[in-house]
Amino acid sequence: MHNVLLPFVGGLGQGVLLFLIASGLTLIYGVMRVLNFSHGGFFMLGAYFTYTLARGHVLPAPLLVAVVVAAGLLTALVGAITERGVFRRLYSLPEISSLLATFALLLVFEGLGRLVWGIAPLSQPQSPAFLGEMHLGPVTLPSYDVFLYVVGAGVVVGLEWLVEKTEFGRMVRATAADRQMAALLGIDVERIFLAMFSLGIFLAGLGGGLVSPLIGLTPELAVSFIIQAFAIVIVGGLGSVRGTLLAAIFFGLLNAYLVALRPELADFSLYIGMGLFLIFRPQGIMGRAGSPGELAA
Amino acid sequence: MIVRRMLVLSALFALAVPLAPSPSRAQGTAGALKIGLIDTISGAYAQVGTDTQHGAQLAIDEINAAGGVGGRRLELVVKDEQLNPTATVQALRELQSAGVTITMGYASSADCLAALPVAAQNDMLVMGSNCIATALTTTKFDKHFFRVAPSDTMLTSAAAQFAHEHFPAIGTWDAYAPDYVTGHDDWTFFSEKLRRLSPGVQTGKAVFVPLAAQDVRSYVTALSSDLPADSAKSHGLYLATFGGATAAVVKQGKPENLFGKFAATINVGGSEPTAAQLGADFPDAWFVYDYYHRAYATAMNRRFVAAYQKAYRDAPNSWSYEGYATIYALRSAIDRAKSVGVDQIIAALEQAPISTPKGVLHYRSDHELAQPVTVFECKGDASAPKQYTCPHWAAIPADKVAK
Numbered sequence: 158m159h160n161v162l163l164p165f166v167g168g169l170g171q172g173v174l175l176f177l178i179a180s181g182l183t184l185i186y187g188v189m190r191v192l193n194f195s196h197g198g199f200f201m202l203g204a205y206f207t208y209t210l211a212r213g214h215v216l217p218a219p220l221l222v223a224v225v226v227a228a229g230l231l232t233a234l235v236g237a238i239t240e241r242g243v244f245r246r247l248y249s250l251p252e253i254s255s256l257l258a259t260f261a262l263l264l265v266f267e268g269l270g271r272l273v274w275g276i277a278p279l280s281q282p283q284s285p286a287f288l289g290e291m292h293l294g295p296v297t298l299p300s301y302d303v304f305l306y307v308v309g310a311g312v313v314v315g316l317e318w319l320v321e322k323t324e325f326g327r328m329v330r331a332t333a334a335d336r337q338m339a340a341l342l343g344i345d346v347e348r349i350f351l352a353m354f355s356l357g358i359f360l361a362g363l364g365g366g367l368v369s370p371l372i373g374l375t376p377e378l379a380v381s382f383i384i385q386a387f388a389i390v391i392v393g394g395l396g397s398v399r400g401t402l403l404a405a406i407f408f409g410l411l412n413a414y415l416v417a418l419r420p421e422l423a424d425f426s427l428y429i430g431m432g433l434f435l436i437f438r439p440q441g442i443m444g445r446a447g448s449p450g451e452l453a454a
Numbered sequence: 455m456i457v458r459r460m461l462v463l464s465a466l467f468a469l470a471v472p473l474a475p476s477p478s479r480a481q482g483t484a485g486a487l488k489i490g491l492i493d494t495i496s497g498a499y500a501q502v503g504t505d506t507q508h509g510a511q512l513a514i515d516e517i518n519a520a521g522g523v524g525g526r527r528l529e530l531v532v533k534d535e536q537l538n539p540t541a542t543v544q545a546l547r548e549l550q551s552a553g554v555t556i557t558m559g560y561a562s563s564a565d566c567l568a569a570l571p572v573a574a575q576n577d578m579l580v581m582g583s584n585c586i587a588t589a590l591t592t593t594k595f596d597k598h599f600f601r602v603a604p605s606d607t608m609l610t611s612a613a614a615q616f617a618h619e620h621f622p623a624i625g626t627w628d629a630y631a632p633d634y635v636t637g638h639d640d641w642t643f644f645s646e647k648l649r650r651l652s653p654g655v656q657t658g659k660a661v662f663v664p665l666a667a668q669d670v671r672s673y674v675t676a677l678s679s680d681l682p683a684d685s686a687k688s689h690g691l692y693l694a695t696f697g698g699a700t701a702a703v704v705k706q707g708k709p710e711n712l713f714g715k716f717a718a719t720i721n722v723g724g725s726e727p728t729a730a731q732l733g734a735d736f737p738d739a740w741f742v743y744d745y746y747h748r749a750y751a752t753a754m755n756r757r758f759v760a761a762y763q764k765a766y767r768d769a770p771n772s773w774s775y776e777g778y779a780t781i782y783a784l785r786s787a788i789d790r791a792k793s794v795g796v797d798q799i800i801a802a803l804e805q806a807p808i809s810t811p812k813g814v815l816h817y818r819s820d821h822e823l824a825q826p827v828t829v830f831e832c833k834g835d836a837s838a839p840k841q842y843t844c845p846h847w848a849a850i851p852a853d854k855v856a857k
Binding site for chain 2: 166170171174175276278282287289299301371378382412413423
């Protein structure tokens with residue numbers, strides 16, 4: 158029983174972290190139809206901003222959380238500037254153009270990371286309060302994983318509320334469905350794009366900040382999670398936040414169980430998962446055949 | 455479809471970086487003698503290349519200040535191979551077209567393996583400052599290759615020797631290693647040598663982790679979940695990661711007190727920069743690698759450490775040492791050969807004693823440098839100026855790491 162539950166706990170933590178990275182990606186695609194390859198660059202900025210704000214020091218948990226949120230907001234600010242300067246020009250272009258432009262932007266962020274923070278790996282220490290464990294019957298949960306579950310749940314509930322229950326959300330959905338009609342109805346489409354892009358980039362920065370105490374920070378962080386994040390967004394159904402959550406948890410659990418039971422296959426978990434979905438449900442978990450990419454919480 | 459497009463585009467970007475060819479010029483007998491340093495100067499492992507460059511440049515400055523080699527100044531020509539065998543071959547061809555026949559550096563074994571056939575075809579010398587794959591001096595042997603760093607077999611052999619001598623109470627060794635051929639082969643070699651030295655010792659669970667994995671919590675759980683209650687006394691950890699992979703396992707293993715569950719950790723291939731990166735978070739671990747600046751009491755080492763600290767405001771590490779030692783090995787050979795011809799240098803390297811900060815060394819017939827391997831203990835210490843200390847070190851003699 159213990160051996161069955163352990164990978165579940167680990168996989169869930171892994172999945173929630175992947176969701177936090179991928180959620181902004183799907184949000185931006187869902188509204189603006191831009192495949193934002195530079196998302197990894199914003200993720201990297203979030204991690205580095207956290208390190209810079211914390212000065213690489215050990216912080217108490219509430220302060221570390223505040224720093225991570227501040228890093229997310231700073232990243233969102235960079236995102237807003239980028240939206241005005243670069244992304245706005247991409248909305249009417251074919252996907253291939255936005256893919257090339259955002260890939261170029263990714264390289265720019267990577268180079269910027271090298272210029273500002275250097276090439277030597279940096280380390281943001283974990284807060285002591287997050288180094289403990291919580292016991293739930295036979296299962297031991299790392300405190301930080303529990304915190305990540307809470308953040309993940311908060312993001313899902315928050316986005317669902319924003320998109321489904323608010324006036325702003327109705328305008329976002331209308332814009333995502335038909336931006337020309339939305340504009341004719343008096344919706345300020347440019348402002349909607351700016352707000353949703355900044356929100357998506359805030360989530361990328363938040364993901365980077367949350368991952369910073371777990372790994373060594375290098376500029377290559379910009380590319381290290383991006384393929385996984387894209388796979389999750391595709392499997393989840395392009396534009397679906399709930400689908401992204403399910404896909405992220407699916408990939409997290411698949412990897413954790415393969416590590417525990419068939420370690421020789423664990424390295425291929427991403428490809429195995431994608432292969433299964435491409436064969437049996439190519440539109441993704443929450444996607445609808447023939448109409449991919451509609452924004453849905 | 456989208457992923458496929460992205461991958462194709464990424465590959466095109468990687469391949470489409472044009473490097474302008476240098477003008478062709480033969481390495482003559484007049485002017486500066488150029489040595490090509492092909493190493494990773496950018497990217498995640500840029501510290502390998504930059505530190506190698508620092509060490510090499512320091513040696514060149516010293517040699518030039520003393521009159522050069524055979525009256526000629528030495529000059530370093532640096533090429534960034536970006537840890538990419540294709541870029542390595544491109545850099546080698548550029549050097550060849552510029553008339554540079556002596557090359558050094560090479561951050562990874564894949565780079566050395568890619569460069570060697572091209573170098574051999576064009577009669578160029580490859581001084582493998584950093585690359586450690588044993589195949590380069592065995593199955594892939596070519597007379598144009600000489601290794602400066604110890605091979606992975608020598609490192610693993612030293613680790614087993616050290617485990618046998620210093621941790622006789624440990625009955626079982628578990629492994630956490632990168633999931634590639636060398637990671638598997640080295641663990642097998644370590645296990646076999648340790649069992650030969652200490653027949654009662656067992657090998658336990660081996661966890662192999664993908665090279666690019668950042669979230670390794672599942673692997674940490676897989677390693678620690680089967681440990682017995684007394685593992686802190688009876689089990690040792692063979693850790694074969696380096697750089698970011700070590701940072702990930704240290705940070706993500708901390709909630710589970712992973713390293714506290716082992717009586718000792720031996721990190722083969724890891725080095726001081728990893729401890730510097732993690733600072734107070736770094737667990738108590740023994741690095742098994744090429745060099746530690748306090749481990750050698752030779753006059754040349756004292757001079758090297760002092761000069762390096764003055765030039766770069768830090769103590770030299772293994773890569774700095776390898777750059778420095780490579781240049782001095784070349785100087786010894788050219789002095790003996792009284793020529794800069796590649797065949798003459800090869801013949802001299804095979805015979806000449808090589809002066810290095812580790813002492814006077816000799817190349818074996820397989821072009822492996824017979825040398826000691828360094829073992830040193832580092833651990834995080836929040837009260838120390840660098841947030842870590844390295845209180846103990848030892849050199850495992852060359853004859854004990856040869857097999």
